[in-house]
Amino acid sequence: MYDFAYQKPASVADAVKLLAGDAEAKLLAGGQTFIPVLKQRLNKPSAVIDLAGLKLSGISVSANSVTIGAMTTHATVARSAEVKKAIPGLAMLASWIGDNQVRHRGTIGGSLANNDPSACYPAAVLALGAVIKTNKRAIKADDFFQGMFTTALEPDEIITAVEFPLPVEKSAYEKFRQPASRYAMVGVFVAKGPAGVRVAVTGAGQNGVFRVPEMEAALAKSWSPDAIAGVKVSPEGLNSDIHGSAAYRAHLITVMAKRAVAAA
Amino acid sequence: MPTISLKVNGKAVSAEVEGRTLLVELLREKLGLTGTHIGCDTSQCGACVVHVNGDSVKSCTMLALQADGAEVTTIEGLAAADGTLHPMQAMFREHHALQCGYCTPGMVMSAIDIVQKHPEGLSEEQIREELEGNLCRCTGYHNIVKAIAAAFPLMHQKHAA
Numbered sequence: 001m002y003d004f005a006y007q008k009p010a011s012v013a014d015a016v017k018l019l020a021g022d023a024e025a026k027l028l029a030g031g032q033t034f035i036p037v038l039k040q041r042l043n044k045p046s047a048v049i050d051l052a053g054l055k056l057s058g059i060s061v062s063a064n065s066v067t068i069g070a071m072t073t074h075a076t077v078a079r080s081a082e083v084k085k086a087i088p089g090l091a092m093l094a095s096w097i098g099d100n101q102v103r104h105r106g107t108i109g110g111s112l113a114n115n116d117p118s119a120c121y122p123a124a125v126l127a128l129g130a131v132i133k134t135n136k137r138a139i140k141a142d143d144f145f146q147g148m149f150t151t152a153l154e155p156d157e158i159i160t161a162v163e164f165p166l167p168v169e170k171s172a173y174e175k176f177r178q179p180a181s182r183y184a185m186v187g188v189f190v191a192k193g194p195a196g197v198r199v200a201v202t203g204a205g206q207n208g209v210f211r212v213p214e215m216e217a218a219l220a221k222s223w224s225p226d227a228i229a230g231v232k233v234s235p236e237g238l239n240s241d242i243h244g245s246a247a248y249r250a251h252l253i254t255v256m257a258k259r260a261v262a263a264a
Numbered sequence: 265m266p267t268i269s270l271k272v273n274g275k276a277v278s279a280e281v282e283g284r285t286l287l288v289e290l291l292r293e294k295l296g297l298t299g300t301h302i303g304c305d306t307s308q309c310g311a312c313v314v315h316v317n318g319d320s321v322k323s324c325t326m327l328a329l330q331a332d333g334a335e336v337t338t339i340e341g342l343a344a345a346d347g348t349l350h351p352m353q354a355m356f357r358e359h360h361a362l363q364c365g366y367c368t369p370g371m372v373m374s375a376i377d378i379v380q381k382h383p384e385g386l387s388e389e390q391i392r393e394e395l396e397g398n399l400c401r402c403t404g405y406h407n408i409v410k411a412i413a414a415a416f417p418l419m420h421q422k423h424a425a
Binding site for chain 1: 266282283284286305306307310313316319320321322324325326327329330374377378394396397398
């Protein structure tokens with residue numbers, strides 16, 4: 001690993017100042033993707049700004065929303081009785097990310113800012129119509145994800161929290177894991193809530209998370225696995241690699257979506 | 265170089281580290297605690313698992329600086345001063361839950377965390393799922409799972425007492 005200056009600011013404002021003042025600086029959340037990237041020398045930041053001192057961790061629930069601080073770990077979300085009650089699919093999703101050790105360090109904000117095309121959280125955030133809050137503004141999930149490892153975040157913008165609107169009537173996530181890495185080869189989050197009926201797919205698309213309007217329309221009429229059994233997703237734009245072809249992934253999307261609908 | 269202070273196995277320590285120093289490097293190279301192993305160095309194998317503030321983490325995927333002020337427990341911190349093994353260590357021995365032993369420190373640290381986080385009970389299937397982050401190249405999983413199941417009542421009995 002190349003060396004870097006380590007900084008641990010105590011406020012969001014200080015973190016933004018450090019970030020804005022150095023184009024080569026990078027933010028560190030849980031580090032479960034970023035530290036491996038540094039170890040492989042795929043990135044050479046001048047400074048690493050650790051967000052652990054900003055007090056951005058924690059879950060709060062109101063009548064209209066569940067708000068999860070950006071530095072909240074996957075383990076905390078997975079074990080939260082409040083999340084399990086309000087949005088069971090979200091707790092389920094968090095409990096399947098990586099392994100115990102990754103879940104103890106990895107954070108929701110880090111996952112979203114990275115927008116790995118195989119990450120789980122983008123599917124929940126898009127399907128539930130969540131809002132990503134930053135030091136500058138609130139960004140709708142529909143506007144946030146902009147392709148593989150690309151988001152609407154500006155260079156000096158830091159995610160502070162993610163707000164999921166309530167009430168969520170139905171939510172579930174099903175993931176077909178790549179057998180070695182355990183990342184989602186196809187992950188489907190289905191939801192019925194304030195954003196309507198939504199089906200969001202991760203792991204399959206070349207440009208990251210996307211919705212399946214045909215399934216959403218069918219489920220809005222009738223929430224049942226049978227309602228979407230006949231929906232054929234086009235393999236166009238899907239990933240094709242040694243783990244599976246685009247056609248295989250397209251087929252898996254319908255299979256996973258049916259399972260998720262049955263589980264919700 | 266920045267200096268960090270933390271507690272390792274109950275003892276206060278401080279050390280000078282670089283930004284890029286990993287927690288596992290601090291433990292092994294600066295503090296001489298070589299019981300924590302480096303297996304894959306790519307966050308997959310779990311040989312380097314230690315506890316940080318009560319949670320199992322991969323010490324190859326955490327900067328030493330991130331552990332400033334933390335309480336860290338390694339495999340060396342488990343047995344009592346008189347050499348009495350932690351119940352998990354004792355059950356690993358009893359059930360022959362190791363062959364080459366390379367993955368064992370990480371397995372034991374993960375196993376303790378799993379048992380502590382599930383006071384309500386653990387099925388064999390759950391134990392296997394929860395061990396997701398630890399690999400044993402000798403494929404000795406069967407006895408590892410047996411050892412964890414056997415340690416469960418011992419650890420929770422101890423907590424209750």
